[in-house]
Amino acid sequence: MTRGNQREQARLKNLKKKEKENKGKSNHNGMSVNQKKESDAAIMRAKQEAALAKKQAEAAAGLKPSLLTHFGYVVGIGVYHTGIEIGMREYCFAGHDYENATGVFVIQPKFTPNDLIFKRSIHMGYTKLNQEEIDKVIKEISNEYIGPSYSLLTRNCNHFSEDLCRRLTGRSIPGWINRAAKLGTIFPCVIPTIWIDPPETTIGNSVTLSKVEEKDTL
Numbered sequence: 001m002t003r004g005n006q007r008e009q010a011r012l013k014n015l016k017k018k019e020k021e022n023k024g025k026s027n028h029n030g031m032s033v034n035q036k037k038e039s040d041a042a043i044m045r046a047k048q049e050a051a052l053a054k055k056q057a058e059a060a061a062g063l064k065p066s067l068l069t070h071f072g073y074v075v076g077i078g079v080y081h082t083g084i085e086i087g088m089r090e091y092c093f094a095g096h097d098y099e100n101a102t103g104v105f106v107i108q109p110k111f112t113p114n115d116l117i118f119k120r121s122i123h124m125g126y127t128k129l130n131q132e133e134i135d136k137v138i139k140e141i142s143n144e145y146i147g148p149s150y151s152l153l154t155r156n157c158n159h160f161s162e163d164l165c166r167r168l169t170g171r172s173i174p175g176w177i178n179r180a181a182k183l184g185t186i187f188p189c190v191i192p193t194i195w196i197d198p199p200e201t202t203i204g205n206s207v208t209l210s211k212v213e214e215k216d217t218l
Contacts (some may be wrong), residue, residue: 080177081116082161084124085109086134086168093160095150103147104138104160127168137167 083092090109112118127134145160158178165173 080119080158082158082173082177083107084161084164084168085121086127091138091160091164093145093150093157094147096147098147101147102142102145103150104142104145122174124165124171124173125169129168134168137164141167 081092083090085091088109089106090111092105092107093103094105095103110118110121129137141160141164145155145163149155156178158173162173162178165171
């Protein structure tokens with residue numbers, strides 16, 4: 001074999017090697033694009049869920065801030081929004097007008113819209129349930145707490161937190177959290193009708209009583 005032929009074969013071999021490398025890079029880039037699309041889609045879903053949760057929490061708050069809320073907190077009859085934090089998720093309940101659709105939704109722990117003021121987190125203990133059992137409890141309670149069943153006095157976010165906390169730990173949330181609603185059932189004539197009707201929201205879908213937020217009043 002002549003040197004010319006050897007050089008030509010070496011050149012062709014190098015060309016094939018480069019083509020193979022380029023093809024591999026192309027496939028890698030293609031995978032990166034797909035991964036980026038999946039990542040972008042996940043980010044978009046997270047943003048949509050956050051926006052939805054904000055709307056629901058704002059609807060549950062419903063009213064503008066005032067000194068009355070702060071006074072209520074001092075005397076133990078504040079109006080609050082709560083959720084139950086399990087791991088990296090917080091489960092809450094709010095009302096809407098969609099028949100048979102759950103009012104339970106998931107948000108980032110300690111998430112607070114502008115109209116709510118975060119007050120504190122309360123550790124409620126530990127659950128003996130495994131993840132599969134926890135998921136089953138969440139599914140069951142989500143089916144029970146549908147949006148149209150929301151009532152500020154008898155079935156609000158705090159009633160939900162109490163129910164979920166009991167199912168997971170056997171413990172009740174502190175009584176002062178929902179004291180205002182209990183007083184409202186005794187003296188319903190002093191509660192504005194708009195407070196009692198379910199708030200209109202869009203559909204939404206640790207163990208710590210991780211969020212006790214001050215609900216704005218008047």
